Amino acid sequence: MLSLSHLGYDSSGFSWIIESDRTNVVQTMYQLQVSLHQDFTSSFYDTGEISSCSSVCVPAVGLDLPSSETVYWRVKVWDNHDEDSGWSDPQVIITNPNQKEWKAKFITPETSEDASLAKGKLLRKEFDIDSEITRATVYATALGIYELHINGQRVGDALLTPGWTEYEERLLYQTWDVTALLKKGKNAVGAVLGSGWYKGDLAGWLGRRNIYGDRNAFFMQLDIRYENDKKQVEITNDNWKHSDGPIIFSELYHGETYDAREEKHGWNTADYNDNSWTKAEVLDVDYKKLAPQDGQLVKRQDILPVKEIIVTPEGETVLDFGQNLVGWVRFTVSGKKGDTVKLRHAEVLDHNGNFYTANMRDARNEILYMLKGDKNEVFEPHFTFQGFRYVSVDEWPGTINPEDFKAVVIHSDMNRVGEFECSHELLNKLHHNILWGLKGNFVDIPTDCPQRDERLGWTGDAQVFARTSTYLMDTRTFFIKWLRDLRISQKESGAVPHVVPDILSGKFTEDDVNENVDSVSGWGDAAVICPWAMWLAYGDKKALGECYESMKAWVDFIRNRATDGLIWNTDFQLGDWVALDAKEGSYFGATATDLIATAYYAKSTEILAKTAEILGFYDDKVSYESLLKNIKDAYAKEFFSHTGRLVSPTQTAHILSLAFDMTPEDYKKRTIQGLLKLIEDNDGHLTTGFLGTPYFCQVLADNGCLKNAYDLLLKEDYPSWLYQITKGATTVWEHWDGIKPDGSMWSDKMNSFNHYAYGSVGEFLYRVVAGIDTDLERTGYKHIVIKPQPGGGITHTRAKVLTPYGDASIKWDIKNSVFSLNAVIPHNSSATITMPDGTKNDVGSGAYSFSCKIDQ
Numbered sequence: 001m002l003s004l005s006h007l008g009y010d011s012s013g014f015s016w017i018i019e020s021d022r023t024n025v026v027q028t029m030y031q032l033q034v035s036l037h038q039d040f041t042s043s044f045y046d047t048g049e050i051s052s053c054s055s056v057c058v059p060a061v062g063l064d065l066p067s068s069e070t071v072y073w074r075v076k077v078w079d080n081h082d083e084d085s086g087w088s089d090p091q092v093i094i095t096n097p098n099q100k101e102w103k104a105k106f107i108t109p110e111t112s113e114d115a116s117l118a119k120g121k122l123l124r125k126e127f128d129i130d131s132e133i134t135r136a137t138v139y140a141t142a143l144g145i146y147e148l149h150i151n152g153q154r155v156g157d158a159l160l161t162p163g164w165t166e167y168e169e170r171l172l173y174q175t176w177d178v179t180a181l182l183k184k185g186k187n188a189v190g191a192v193l194g195s196g197w198y199k200g201d202l203a204g205w206l207g208r209r210n211i212y213g214d215r216n217a218f219f220m221q222l223d224i225r226y227e228n229d230k231k232q233v234e235i236t237n238d239n240w241k242h243s244d245g246p247i248i249f250s251e252l253y254h255g256e257t258y259d260a261r262e263e264k265h266g267w268n269t270a271d272y273n274d275n276s277w278t279k280a281e282v283l284d285v286d287y288k289k290l291a292p293q294d295g296q297l298v299k300r301q302d303i304l305p306v307k308e309i310i311v312t313p314e315g316e317t318v319l320d321f322g323q324n325l326v327g328w329v330r331f332t333v334s335g336k337k338g339d340t341v342k343l344r345h346a347e348v349l350d351h352n353g354n355f356y357t358a359n360m361r362d363a364r365n366e367i368l369y370m371l372k373g374d375k376n377e378v379f380e381p382h383f384t385f386q387g388f389r390y391v392s393v394d395e396w397p398g399t400i401n402p403e404d405f406k407a408v409v410i411h412s413d414m415n416r417v418g419e420f421e422c423s424h425e426l427l428n429k430l431h432h433n434i435l436w437g438l439k440g441n442f443v444d445i446p447t448d449c450p451q452r453d454e455r456l457g458w459t460g461d462a463q464v465f466a467r468t469s470t471y472l473m474d475t476r477t478f479f480i481k482w483l484r485d486l487r488i489s490q491k492e493s494g495a496v497p498h499v500v501p502d503i504l505s506g507k508f509t510e511d512d513v514n515e516n517v518d519s520v521s522g523w524g525d526a527a528v529i530c531p532w533a534m535w536l537a538y539g540d541k542k543a544l545g546e547c548y549e550s551m552k553a554w555v556d557f558i559r560n561r562a563t564d565g566l567i568w569n570t571d572f573q574l575g576d577w578v579a580l581d582a583k584e585g586s587y588f589g590a591t592a593t594d595l596i597a598t599a600y601y602a603k604s605t606e607i608l609a610k611t612a613e614i615l616g617f618y619d620d621k622v623s624y625e626s627l628l629k630n631i632k633d634a635y636a637k638e639f640f641s642h643t644g645r646l647v648s649p650t651q652t653a654h655i656l657s658l659a660f661d662m663t664p665e666d667y668k669k670r671t672i673q674g675l676l677k678l679i680e681d682n683d684g685h686l687t688t689g690f691l692g693t694p695y696f697c698q699v700l701a702d703n704g705c706l707k708n709a710y711d712l713l714l715k716e717d718y719p720s721w722l723y724q725i726t727k728g729a730t731t732v733w734e735h736w737d738g739i740k741p742d743g744s745m746w747s748d749k750m751n752s753f754n755h756y757a758y759g760s761v762g763e764f765l766y767r768v769v770a771g772i773d774t775d776l777e778r779t780g781y782k783h784i785v786i787k788p789q790p791g792g793g794i795t796h797t798r799a800k801v802l803t804p805y806g807d808a809s810i811k812w813d814i815k816n817s818v819f820s821l822n823a824v825i826p827h828n829s830s831a832t833i834t835m836p837d838g839t840k841n842d843v844g845s846g847a848y849s850f851s852c853k854i855d856q
């Protein structure tokens with residue numbers, strides 16, 4: 001039996017997963033149809049039978065979707081066993097309006113005098129529907145953050161819409177089918193509008209706000225269709241009215257103040273008396289910046305109960321949710337009208353067990369709620385989120401009952417794809433912490449941290465974690481979205497800003513006068529490394545192609561900055577950020593920054609040359625290959641002595657020289673020995689920062705030092721990945737010494753307990769410990785590399801990755817010096833399974849078992 005699952009469509013094309021009870025199944029043909037009718041009585045697009053094994057991001061050549069329609073698509077496939085799947089169930093696509101169809105206006109409830117305010121404003125309008133409708137679709141967005149309501153009900157379950165993009169050029173609108181929410185007769189539509197990234201506080205240490213504007217605005221177009229093909233369009237315009245509401249204040253960093261006494265009962269339903277409301281004003285906003293939602297929407301993902309209530313030595317009553325998470329607290333409260341609830345949020349308790357918020361810097365993370373006096377008032381904030389494990393209940397009417405509080409976990413709505421479990425409990429916890437680092441920091445954009453007055457799309461953090469993210473969740477469209485903004489923010493010169501969306505260029509430091517200070521190695525390389533990580537994990541050629549010019553511009557930018565076009569030693573660099581070999585109190589690691597910058601330059605050039613080949617740009621391939629060779633030669637001359645000693649005697653210098661293949665063959669042995677010596681000198685520990693750490697274990701494993709890789713990975717004393725777990729970490733820390741062995745903390749100026757950069761070792765858990773990787777020539781797991789490299793005394797490992805072709809899983813154990821492996825390879829894919837004794841088997845889809853002798 002052949003069948004299909006996981007059918008999907010987006011800007012990269014159509015995808016499906018093949019299910020079959022046979023082994024060795026390969027798709028031989030497919031046929032795709034697109035129709036205006038669910039029963040496919042006729043279709044306006046039909047590929048016919050295409051001989052192809054392609055089932056992931058299949059481009060629809062020549063498909064021209066009609067605008068503002070609901071269309072249906074289906075697919076049928078054939079396999080190498082002469083079976084066919086039959087037609088899949090019809091899948092719905094709601095298509096986007098053309099530019100010229102936009103009629104709605106951006107309407108604002110604010111004047112410029114409201115620039116410093118952060119109220120949740122209410123907007124509303126009523127309209128009639130005179131007969132039965134067949135369907136209704138709403139398109140909505142905002143300058144700010146909005147929540148949309150129709151006839152008293154919230155539309156969709158997305159949060160913090162429209163998310164954060166380069167608003168000046170790209171503002172995403174969201175689309176919902178609202179047929180079921182409308183009724184014949186009088187209807188009402190309402191919106192709540194908050195400050196968000198558009199006009200609220202951002203980059204607290206710079207005191208920035210109103211970055212994009214000082215007036216929020218809302219935009220909505222409701223497209224209603226009747227039986228007789230009649231259309232009705234409801235739009236935001238100056239017939240809408242606005243009013244203040246119960247949200248007195250709401251800001252991403254600072255939390256929310258909500259006065260339930262100010263609720264306007266029935267404001268979002270028909271027949272509400274809005275005589276006292278004020279007319280909204282139309283703002284002139286260019287439709288050109290409107291673009292359809294292209295990443296996953298942020299949604300509620302999980303609800304966690306209170307694990308424990310703590311009374312601290314200072315007397316605060318603190319809820320412990322047992323997990324450092326991102327979202328907010330939902331509470332149920334009863335009391336008198338005007339009673340108040342006050343909550344504050346923290347990631348950790350201090351050395352003495354007291355509530356600790358100093359590392360939040362200027363982010364207040366405070367919830368204030370004034371009761372209306374009902375029984376069981378339930379509250380969740382609207383336009384803010386917090387990164388926290390602990391909540392101090394400063395004010396609460398009556399007894400504090402743990403049942404009344406739940407933590408709501410939010411993040412971009414990505415499918416979980418990876419599972420990892422092994423016999424080493426702390427390693428399992430590390431995997432858990434890495435996963436929660438992703439959850440907390442993939443909230444519409446990849447952020448450095450989710451709690452302090454920062455939460456920015458730092459490019460360096462994103463690039464070091466990109467590949468690991470693909471092992472944990474489906475981050476393909478998340479990165480497609482963010483990379484579109486990266487490309488917009490990229491300068492004419494090819495420079496890539498530190499953060500995307502870019503709110504730091506020209507503002508980063510006081511002497512930030514030249515744009516090159518706004519573009520540094522290891523951060524700007526996100527323009528090349530992130531698309532490449534996505535290419536490896538998903539094999540989405542369309543997405544890679546979209547990035548090509550930007551990748552090239554980045555490499556050319558460096559070439560223009562570099563001395564002789566080869567050694568990048570001309571600019572300010574962040575270098576091996578927060579490495580332990582930094583001078584006391586400094587963030588800048590000891591590794592020579594020109595060495596790092598040149599190594600990364602080579603890495604990006606190498607990826608660019610490969611990308612040129614994949615996309616068929618052969619002249620570019622040849623010219624960047626030759627540039628790469630020249631950079632490597634220059635690097636060898638500049639950074640190695642003539643006997644092969646590295647000039648920068650740090651772990652990171654050695655790691656990058658090996659990881660990026662910058663070490664001449666003759667010097668390899670010495671470089672590896674040098675690295676081992678540096679580990680030994682540091683008592684078996686790492687000293688690396690953001691740029692060296694991600695490659696550390698992999699470099700050791702790839703250079704015959706697997707044992708050293710495991711020794712490093714499994715270290716439990718300071719500094720190490722597992723040390724922080726022994727200190728109670730439930731997410732990955734920004735600093736190896738966020739909490740020092742004596743319990744004191746790294747400076748509160750920059751001490752996040754939820755930073756995913758060091759979680760980039762997650763890739764090693766999947767690729768090396770479990771042994772699941774994509775073949776680099778047939779990416780997106782079209783061909784899978786199963787190659788477990790056991791060590792560290794680990795006796796069993798089980799891992800699963802939902803690849804674009806389906807689940808690839810592996811289970812291995814070691815008993816009595818026998819290594820046994822079970823692997824499952826998804827259909828329409830194949831694998832090479834390499835056992836620890838070096839034996840290799842090439843297999844098609846199916847379940848396989850192998851065993852071999854192993855030294856323990």
Ligand code: BGC
Pocket residue numbers: 448449454458460461574577750755
């Ligand atoms: C961020 C980092 C970032 C760094 C670079 C920090 O404030 O949290 O993760 O990459 O700045 O300067």
